Amino acid sequence: MKLITGNDLATxxxxxxxxxxxxxxxxxxxxxxxxxxxxAREQEAARRVNVPYVIEATATxxxxxxxxxxxRIRALGPTVRPDLTLKPADPTAGSWVI
Structure with missing residues (x-):
């Protein structure tokens, strides 16, 4: 499975x-x-995302x-405080990182 990730230009x-x-x-x-x-090239050229790249992933x-x-760390969010993750109310949010 191939995913595309990058960074939002505005945020x-x-x-x-x-x-x-x-x-x-x-x-x-x-x-x-x-x-x-x-x-990825098309989205970067359209200036919809910054530095998109392709990664390998598995379906779960x-x-x-x-x-x-x-x-995996990028997907979860900041690692210094669990309450700052993208899903702070999810007690298992950090369990799949390592």
Whole structure:
């Protein structure tokens, strides 16, 4: 499974390609397949996202799980305080990082 991630131009937030737009939540990300690199280039050229890149991921019941720890951390949000994660009310939000 190939996902596209990057940063929102206006806010700097980590964003994930949903198939037709961008979301702050990795659960919304869709497999971009063999078109991933072309989509990333097109979205960057359209100035919709900053420095998009393609990553490997696996499908899980909770949604896509980035293969590399760096991207798992990016998907979760800040690591210094659990209350600042994208899902502060979710007690299991940090359990899949490592």
């Amino acid at each position: 700097g937030d980590v964003v994930w390609w949903t198939g037709d737009d961008w979301s702050r939540h990795v659960e919304d990300a869709k497999d971009a397949g063999e078109q991933a690199e072309a989509i 019941a909770e949604g896509p799980r980035p293969a590399h720890i760096k991207d």
